[in-house]
Amino acid sequence: MSDVKSMSDAEVTIFVCTNCRDGSDADLRPGIALIDALRRATADKPIAVKPVTCLANCQNSPSAAFSHRTGWSYVFGHLALENVDAIVTGAMMLAKDERGFLPLRDRPACLRGNGMSARIPPFNHHEDMPI
Numbered sequence: 001m002s003d004v005k006s007m008s009d010a011e012v013t014i015f016v017c018t019n020c021r022d023g024s025d026a027d028l029r030p031g032i033a034l035i036d037a038l039r040r041a042t043a044d045k046p047i048a049v050k051p052v053t054c055l056a057n058c059q060n061s062p063s064a065a066f067s068h069r070t071g072w073s074y075v076f077g078h079l080a081l082e083n084v085d086a087i088v089t090g091a092m093m094l095a096k097d098e099r100g101f102l103p104l105r106d107r108p109a110c111l112r113g114n115g116m117s118a119r120i121p122p123f124n125h126h127e128d129m130p131i
């Protein structure tokens with residue numbers, strides 16, 4: 001595998017599930033190859049790539065999540081090696097957004113619609129709401 005970048009050096013961390021299956025009979029879990037490809041593709045970018053055992057998105061395997069340093073987090077499914085460029089594009093869109101938000105406009109197709117399972121606000125998130 002490529003060198004591992006520290007999360008403290010990253011604006012966005014991509015967590016890739018190492019336990020997901022892709023529906024094939026292959027022994028190798030797709031997340032392992034995805035992590036290696038993403039680490040190579042993000043070597044010169046403010047993005048860290050980390051393994052995670054499960055994102056509770058198993059029905060949409062293979063899964064990964066974006067976590068912005070101070071912003072929002074996103075969980076995605078149905079990912080594959082051919083999505084590496086799109087995943088990096090999306091992670092960079094999140095890294096560059098001043099609000100720590102992943103814009104829907106121009107977001108790669110695999111990171112929208114059925115490809116996205118959840119978005120999670122930062123812990124300090126606050127919206128005024130009439131009660």
Ligand code: FES
Pocket residue numbers: 017018019020021053054055056057058061063
């Ligand atoms: S096994 Fe990958 S999300 Fe649960």
